[in-house]
Amino acid sequence: MIDMQKGCFTLKTPRYDTKGVVQQIHKLAQVFRKQNNPVIYTQHDRTGIGVFEKNTPD
Known part of the structure; x- marks a missing residue:
């Protein structure tokens, strides 16, 4: 994911x-959790351009 x-x-x-x-992604994360497998989240640091730029609206 x-x-x-x-x-x-x-x-x-x-x-x-x-x-x-x-x-489907939520369901897959639930399956991983039930099997004690890790679900790893990352967060963009908004150093990109356009909608990924810092201080831009969602």
Whole structure:
């Protein structure tokens, strides 16, 4: 589960079945947790450009 930051899911950058994909990711994380496997989160530091730039709205 990589690159799920909000900047990838804007009205300008629509994705196929966003709601379904996010639901599947949540289900997969639950399976990992139930099996005592790690679920690792990362956070973009907003040093990029555009929607990934610091102090830009979600």
